[in-house]
Amino acid sequence: MTDPVSEDPRDVLPPAPAHADIAAYAIRLGDDALILSHRLSEWSAHSPQIEEDLALANIALDLLGQARTLLSYGGAFSGRSEDDLAYLREERQFTNLQLTELDNGDFAVTMVRQLLFSCYQRELYRDLESSTDAQLAAIAAKAVKEVSYHVEHASTWVLRLGDGTELSHDRTQAALEAVWPYSHELFADDELARRIADRGVGPLPSGLRPAWLGAVQDVLTEATLSLPAGDWKPSGGRKGLHTEGFGYLLAEMQHLHRSHPGATW
Amino acid sequence: MSSDVERLAALRQAAAEVPDPEIPVLTIADLGILRDVRLAADGTAEVVLTPTYSGCPATEAIRQDVLARTAGVDPRARVVVELAPAWTTDWITSDGRAKLHEYGIAPPRPTRTGPVPVRLGSRPPAAEEVRCPRCGSADTEVVSRFGSTPCKALRRCRNCAEPFDEFKTL
Numbered sequence A: 001m002t003d004p005v006s007e008d009p010r011d012v013l014p015p016a017p018a019h020a021d022i023a024a025y026a027i028r029l030g031d032d033a034l035i036l037s038h039r040l041s042e043w044s045a046h047s048p049q050i051e052e053d054l055a056l057a058n059i060a061l062d063l064l065g066q067a068r069t070l071l072s073y074g075g076a077f078s079g080r081s082e083d084d085l086a087y088l089r090e091e092r093q094f095t096n097l098q099l100t101e102l103d104n105g106d107f108a109v110t111m112v113r114q115l116l117f118s119c120y121q122r123e124l125y126r127d128l129e130s131s132t133d134a135q136l137a138a139i140a141a142k143a144v145k146e147v148s149y150h151v152e153h154a155s156t157w158v159l160r161l162g163d164g165t166e167l168s169h170d171r172t173q174a175a176l177e178a179v180w181p182y183s184h185e186l187f188a189d190d191e192l193a194r195r196i197a198d199r200g201v202g203p204l205p206s207g208l209r210p211a212w213l214g215a216v217q218d219v220l221t222e223a224t225l226s227l228p229a230g231d232w233k234p235s236g237g238r239k240g241l242h243t244e245g246f247g248y249l250l251a252e253m254q255h256l257h258r259s260h261p262g263a264t265w
Numbered sequence B: 001m002s003s004d005v006e007r008l009a010a011l012r013q014a015a016a017e018v019p020d021p022e023i024p025v026l027t028i029a030d031l032g033i034l035r036d037v038r039l040a041a042d043g044t045a046e047v048v049l050t051p052t053y054s055g056c057p058a059t060e061a062i063r064q065d066v067l068a069r070t071a072g073v074d075p076r077a078r079v080v081v082e083l084a085p086a087w088t089t090d091w092i093t094s095d096g097r098a099k100l101h102e103y104g105i106a107p108p109r110p111t112r113t114g115p116v117p118v119r120l121g122s123r124p125p126a127a128e129e130v131r132c133p134r135c136g137s138a139d140t141e142v143v144s145r146f147g148s149t150p151c152k153a154l155r156r157c158r159n160c161a162e163p164f165d166e167f168k169t170l
Helices: A020-041 A050-076 A082-087 A107-128 A134-162 A166-187 A191-198 A205-222 A245-259 B002-016 B058-070 B094-103
Strands: B034-039 B045-049 B078-081 B140-144 B152-157 B163-167
Touching: A020 A050, A020 A082, A020 A107, A020 A134, A020 A191, A020 A245, A050 A082, A050 A107, A050 A134, A050 B140, A082 A245, A107 A134, A107 A166, A107 A205, A134 A166, A134 A205, A166 A205, B002 B034, B002 B045, B002 B058, B045 B058, B058 B078, B140 B163
Parallel strands: B045 B078
Antiparallel strands: B034 B045, B140 B152, B152 B163
């Protein structure tokens, strides 16, 4: 993400958020996009078919683009660049949802995770388009169009796998059981989320769930999959608490930058 | 005053000729991503670009190309990237659409047909007609929604059996 020409005096600095809460909120959303982007990029050259290699890399690129604008914006409040935030924070300083960092598992896990996340992101960005914060509204208006393609892609695969062979159905149902508990954190309200909603900057996460559930359920029903029961609701990502695999993800993502500080292309 | 107008016009002309690095038959004016050429409050000329996709790596290359071309007119001219209003394929000029077709890429459909309808099994397929740029047949199918760049999908013509790129509607 290093941008060697950003030293150019003709460059215009990105806008900075008006309030620390807005900065922290932008960084949350940027972390979600960044970490899921990294997970998806791990599929490159490992996908079940070459078209899927391209598709997952494309989705990863969209998310990386969203992450860059969100992190640049959030970081501007405290004088940190997108690279500072992506490469120089420790595990406990990342505020992404745990869903976004989950190990890729098999292809069914990746696609179920994508369906749950993309449907969430679509509802979130739709709402953010009318944010009182002009920069977040602009980022969302752009990203929501990209996300509608992600939703379609994940829906198509979940349908094909769920309503496919007995084996693909069972593995997709197992993927859903594994990923579903992490979906609850997407809609958990905390103090920052409440202050953000009070300012009219962003939606209260819990308010997004009905529309999200409707969209997800439509696909799952069509795919002959059943909604998991159970009341395990892991959380903590927004507070910097992460799953075991997250440290390994960061090690790979940050290795080059930390080994060669200041290196540019 | 008139010198300012002339300078901006010259800048616009220089910037408008910058080709898209991924689809070099199109200029950034054809693509509709050259949004404005204006004077900032401090009197500095600004060329305003908008990215196609959030993560499009070409944006940076385009920015540098614009700076290189405009430097001859006004070395102090800046490039500003603005996200809002969000770019749509409706901004591709009719000239640009013709060039795309000529180049072998099916041009995007108007966005009023909706973004990307999700087709679930029990629902009727959404009306979509993308013609093969080689043989003109409307009997084409999607191979992948995601092609070699973020802005393209991969399709195949059932008539002439050739694969081709489609500029995705956004």
